[in-house]
Amino acid sequence: MKSVARTRSSLLLALAALGGGMAAVAAEPMVLINHNANNRNFRFSSVPSPVENDTGAKARFSIIRGTRDNNGGEIGALNDGKLPGTMDSPTQNLFFIGETWILADLGQPTELKRIGTYSCHTDERAPQVYTVWGAERAPQSGWQSVSERTPGLRRLASVDTRQQRGGPDHSRGAGGQYGVAIVPGAQDSSLGIFRYLLFKIEPTGKSPFAHTFYSEIDIVSASDANLRTPEPKVFNxxxxxxxxxxxxxxxxxxxxxxxxxxxxxxxxxxWYPRLTRELASDGFRPMRRFSICIRDGLGGTPAYAAGNEIHVNRGWLRGEKDREGLGCIVHEMAHVVQSYNRRQPPEWISEGLADYIRWFLYEPQSKGAEVRQRNAVHDASYRVTANFLDFVIRKHDPEFLKHLNAAAREGRYREDIWKERTGKTRLELAEE
Ligand SMILES: [Zn+2]
Known part of the structure; x- marks a missing residue:
């Protein structure tokens, strides 16, 4: 923060009006910056978490210059008290194209205690770079032509979190959650009395992906009480x-x-640690980190696994909570552990194996894999194949699961594996 002049002179005037002479050096607002390298539900060491019932929740935010990126949320995402669920949730954040000026109108002059800004992303879209001014009234020339030199603006802070060292975690990069709190300087009890806050928001770098994902802006007044932090809906x-x-x-x-x-x-x-043991193979290192996201937009698909993420269909899960919901998650976790990234085995093998885990190891009591069709074909995938695997494992080779999985994972699944392990070809086994 370099432009002390205007701030100081207005404070000196205020002090003079109060008859104070001693404290000639008035403190500027202080800027606290915290960084979490991972999703910690915006819990920070010294910056307060976002709140949902601050004065800012009723403020009117508008863009007065620049553009919002249509891939992100609406301007209301800034003060809706809702936080993004994941580290990359475009529609739950707001981000801009190029330098953008936004205005928050509180409706009336209000004594402010704190401004909080929160952002979240996996990389350079996480840090924040902006300047904020307060104004008691709109400039005579209107907001459209406002500039840093417009009379009546008081600069409160220039924020740049790119230099922030968030502890050892920071070596992983700029991504994470940032919380910024602008609070009164040591000598002051408030930030001042303002009706408007004006933010000049800048990109964090030169690439088109250097536009901060702003999750929430809090504006806390001196009369705000019983502030509530939104209940976390993301659990680590x-x-x-x-x-x-x-x-x-x-x-x-x-x-x-x-x-x-x-x-x-x-x-x-x-079950995840257990599956990594059931599906162990030489030299295999299971993924140590994965996430489950329950959301809309999966159409008719109950769930799927991609890399180390499992996505579960919200509407489907609501109906299946006490029925197929958890078993389905076990099936998807099996896919995460399978990590069949090389030459893929036939799909009926990977699905049958995941369903074997589900129906025969996780929930044998549900008997969900009892096959009703008499002429079921062993390679019909899912629960039919699960039955076939169960038969082979019980009758011929208790170690078959491990061997089949290892072959599939290492990209060397071949027909011969059945004969090698059991003495019979797949078709002979199916015949049995
Ligand atoms: Zn599957």
Missing amino acids: FDSDDGFFHFTLDCSNAPELAEWGKEKIIPLVKT
Whole structure:
């Protein structure tokens, strides 16, 4: 913060009016910056978490110069008290194209205690670079032509979080969650009295992807009380031995957050480590981090796994909570552990194997894989194949699951594996 002049002179006037002479050096607002390298639900060491019922929640935000990126949320995302669920949730954030000026109108002059700005992304779209001014009234020339030199603006702070060292985690890059709090300087009890806050928001770099994902802007007045932090809908947790790290994201399905906390978290803590053992193979290192996101937009698909993410269909899960929901998550976790990234085995193998895990290891009591069709074909995938695998494992080779999985993972699945392990070809086994 370099432009002290205007700030200081107006404070001196204020002090003079109060009859104060001693404290000639008035403190500028202080800027606190915190950084979490990962999703910590915007809990910071010294910056307060975002709140949902601050004065800013009722403010009118508008863009007076520049453009919002249509891939992001609407301007109202800035003060809706809702936080993005994941580290890359475009529509739950607001971001701009080039330098953009936005105005917050509080409706009346208000004594302010704190301005909080929050952002979240995986990389250079996370840090914040902006300047904020306060004004008691609109400039005579209107807001459209406003500039840094417009009379009546008081600069409160220039913020640049790019230099922030968030501890050792920072070596992973600029991504993460940033919280900024602009608070009164040591000598002051408030930031001043303003009706308007004006933000000049700048990109964080030169690339087109250097536009900060702003998640929330809080404006806390001197009379705000009982401030509430939104309930977290994103849960980070570890396996009991601390080796695996998981995220359950219910921010798009808040009605399932309590249930998910109660049912999905213990399921993942128990079953993910177990699956890594059931599906171990030489030299294989399971992914240590994965996330489950419950959301809309999956169409008729109940769930799918991609890399180390599982996406579950919100509407489907609501109906299947007490039926197929958890078993389906076990099936998808099996896919995460399979990591069949080389030459893929036939799909009926990977799906059948995932369903074997689900129906025969996780929930044998449900008998969900009992096949009703008498003429079911063993390579019909899913539960039919699961039955076939169960038969081969019980009758011929208790180690077959491990061997089949290892071959599939290493891209060397071939027909011969059946004969090598059991003495019979696949078709002979199917015949049995
Ligand atoms: Zn599947």
